[in-house]
Amino acid sequence: MGELPDPAGDDHAVLPGGNMKHGSKLAAATAGLILAGSATMTGTPASAATNMKGGPLPAGTTAINILNLNDFHGRIDTDGKGTLGKNFACTILTQREQLGAANTLTLGAGDLIGGSPFTSSIQNDEPTLDFLNAIGMDASAVGNHEFDQGYDDLTQRVEPHADFEYVGANVFLKGTQTPALKTHKIYDVAGVRVAVIGGVTKDTPNLVEGAGVANLDFIDPVDGVNRVANELTDGNETNGEADVLIAEYHEGGPFSSTTGTLEDQMKVPVFAHLANDTSPKVAAVLQGHTHQAYVYDVQIPGEAAGSTRPVLQTGQYAAAVGKVQLGYDAAAKKVVAYNATNIPATAPSPACLANATYQSAAKIIDDAIAYAAPIANQPVGKITASITRDGADDRKRESALSNLIAQQYVESLNAPGRDMGVDIGVMNPGGVRADLPFGTDGTVTFAQAATVLSFGNNLKAADYTGAQFKQILEEQWQPAGVSRPFLALGLSKSTTYTYDPTRAQGDRITGIFINGAPIDPAATYTIASSSFLITTAGAAPDNFGTFLKGTNYRDSGLVDQNAFVDWLGDNSPVAPPTVQHGVAVLNAPATVNYGKTTTFRVEGVDLASAGAVKNTSVQVSIDGRTATTAKVSSVRVAGVPSRDGVADVSFKLIGKILPDDSPRTVYIKIVAAPSGTTAWIPVRVKG
Incomplete structure (x- = not known):
């Protein structure tokens, strides 16, 4: 696997041949790595062709393999032992050995740094960049967290430290059409020109300190990717050409495969836009940002029925490795088959422990832990x-x-x-x-x-x-x-x-x-x-x-x-809060009439954190006078937001608390037990 150089720094130009940025190094480093066990393809794949559902790619096609991660956020260590990072490193190396290093790209969908645990953040995420270099990252879309310390930090510190390329096709110098970053990178994978095009959420200026990106414009990431996709397939060698296009988006859907179907995701405009409107020339759509894990087969609009491509996100914090295999037919000049799945990261095998590349990555983690330990512990x-x-x-x-x-x-x-x-x-x-x-x-x-x-x-x-x-x-x-x-x-x-x-x-x-x-x-x-x-x-x-x-x-x-x-x-000692501050009240009464039944529904009295108190009842009073007690059901109501703990309230006010038709507003007070969650409803009392 070779990286095709861009002459004179032109991100769009491609020359025959290429230098070996990671491929030759990793092919040698992982040679002889014994597989800890073969992974079965369990996801629902996609590409502009046939989903092989975990079966072998068609004979005669060239395998183009992608190992993907998103939203790593510097999780080289969270337990003082580097378990997350070491598991991930072994899983990447094992999968690369299984697939063949020369045919495999290791890519990311952004937020590889930023929002990081202490072990990495105390050294400004430099241990994480060293770790990603060691495991052989080739390219990644920029995420919003890559801009946490501003554009200058990204371009003058982060990018020079990374051996891999950061790409972002939808980021421009403010008020211009000049790309602020490399829009894409092209790699020679077994003689096939593979372009990795990046896109970051358009919402980035709202997610980071504004001054750091004040001189940038962030356009729709799909528009940015499609513009580059068209350039790379227009037949004009002077602006670059590629055989296979991969979109790496730091943007995604709000559901995981366990909480939402593809149909659910498609109801969310941002996901539907990424999945449906990305150029049909793109063979795989890889996502991030929302920290969800899913693998979908998505029909490509305008293509024949059954012509699909994978849309995949791995979750977060390197808990899994995204694995996509594309079968490229050189005669047809297109991808004709694919597999896609998420591979859970697993503990290092004996083969990994003996492997030089793994040892190098693990040492970076151990050194970072040792550096942080005097303060961290x-x-x-x-x-x-x-x-x-x-x-x-x-x-x-x-x-x-x-x-x-x-x-x-x-x-x-x-x-x-x-x-x-x-x-x-x-x-x-x-x-x-x-x-x-x-x-x-x-x-x-x-x-x-x-x-x-x-x-x-x-x-x-x-x-x-x-x-x-x-x-x-x-x-x-x-x-x-x-x-x-x-x-x-x-x-x-x-x-x-x-x-x-x-x-x-x-x-x-x-x-x-x-x-x-x-x-x-x-x-x-x-x-x-x-x-x-x-x-x-x-x-x-x-x-x-x-x-x-x-x-x-x-x-x-x-x-x-x-x-x-x-x-x-x-x-110290600090106790966890138990009170929910925002409570939904449906069909809230504006008036309470003497002798008539008042009903309404209360949702979300339970704070939904781990170990939170489950309320059993709500006491309802009006102007200080107890009206009723209602049972709380420990159920979750779907919606935006979803709500835990529901009570249906019904009471009849008998006996005057105010003069008839008093203009004064009084309050129905609702107190959930045992948490103490409290809500008020302003009402008028009518005679």
């Missing part, structure tokens, strides 16, 4: 039970850990000597990168705490009106067409709200209470968060555009990671 506090997100990367539901961090923001910024007058703490779910496990005795190490908040943002505060805060909560429902339709904000103890998910976009929040009192739309409230959300520059962070409209912005001078570590120590 220091205990900084205690917890009484695990404090987690809802799932490894589920941002669709409120979590105990996000709420805990939001509360920590308030307390850190209101501490004596700082006294910034914060009313509300807010945490964006994508900024929470790891859980806090209880372990054997609840001890939290520096590395564990630092990995939770790995970006090193400053803590800031700004002032917003009550109406603006309502709009911030409305913006949890993301714009149409994005891959994550809901981003659940973590909130401090002071804040609760109700919503109706059946209402129109921008009008779903039905009530907000700060310290038990209804919010005043015209009053001013001080909100604390990281500098990612509390910002005045760039695009809307995570599409929360109202954060850009505050006043009196001020910087605490605290780095979020350090503040969190200090707060854990000062408040």
Whole structure:
């Protein structure tokens, strides 16, 4: 497998022949590697031809193999032993030996670095880049996290450190048609010219610090990939030609193969666009960004029925290796068959342990662990039970850990000597990168705490009106067409709200209470968060555009990671929050009539994090008078967001609590037991 050089730095030009960037090195390094066991093809594959369903490619075709990963996020080590990285390294090398190194490309779909555990982040992810170099990465799409420290850092530090190519066909210098990155790379795989074209989510400016990408434009990734695909197949050798095209997208669908079908994914505009509108000239569509694992056969629009291609994402953190085999027919000049699956990463085999390439990769991990250990292993506090997100990367539901961090923001910024007058703490779910496990005795190490908040943002505060805060909560429902339709904000103890998910976009929040009192739309409230959300520059962070409209912005001078570590120590032992801050109320009454039955439904009283309290009942009172107690069913209601813990409330008010037709608004108060989740519904009482 050889890389075809681009003369004069032209990313589109191709010359015959080529130098061996990784192929010859790895062919030698992996020679004689004994397979730990052959993997069966269990996924649902795809390509512009016949899905072989794990069977051999047709005789006479040239095998073009791809080993793929996405959203690695520097997970060379999470347990002090490097288990994740070492498992992944062995799986890659074993699969490459099985497939044949000369016919195999090792590729990525972005976010290989950024949002990383302490072992990698303490050295600015350089150990991860060294590790990826060692295992023989050939190319990767850029992800939004590759831009975490800005475009200059990517091009002047990250790219020179990587032996592999970062590609992004939809990133341009601002206001121009000049690509800001290499759009693609072409490799000679057994005499076949294979182009790897990259695309990153168009939403990148909303996902990173705005100043770092202020001089860039991010267009639709499908448009970027298709433009390059057309150039590489237009018959003009001067702008480059390729025989097989591979799209690497840092963008994807919101479901895994266990939570959604292809039909479910196709209902999501961003996934349908990637799958259906990518040029039919592209033989395989590889994805990332959403941390989901799936393999689908997708019909290529405009092609004969049954002409499909693979659409694949491997999940996250190198838990699996994506494996795609394409059968290229030189006479027909096209891909005619394929297989695709995800291979779970497994523990190193004896053959790997004896292999020089594996040993080199493992040493990089061990050296990084040793470098970090003096700081990483220091205990900084205690917890009484695990404090987690809802799932490894589920941002669709409120979590105990996000709420805990939001509360920590308030307390850190209101501490004596700082006294910034914060009313509300807010945490964006994508900024929470790891859980806090209880372990054997609840001890939290520096590395564990630092990995939770790995970006090193400053803590800031700004002032917003009550109406603006309502709009911030409305913006949890993301714009149409994005891959994550809901981003659940973590909130401090002071804040609760109700919503109706059946209402129109921008009008779903039905009530907000700060310290038990209804919010005043015209009053001013001080909100604390990281500098990612509390910002005045760039695009809307995570599409929360109202954060850009505050006043009196001020910087605490605290780095979020350090503040969190200090707060854990000062408040140990820390217990996981149990209260859900956002509760859905459906068919909420506007009035309560004496002698008539009032009914409504409450959904989502249970916080959905690991080990969270399951509520059994809700007590319902009106203006301080108990009306009824209703049973809570521990079920999950599908929707945006999904909601855990449901109660159907019904009561009849007998005996006056107010004069007839009183104009005063009173509140139905709902308190879930045993968690204490609380919600209020404003009503008028009628005689």
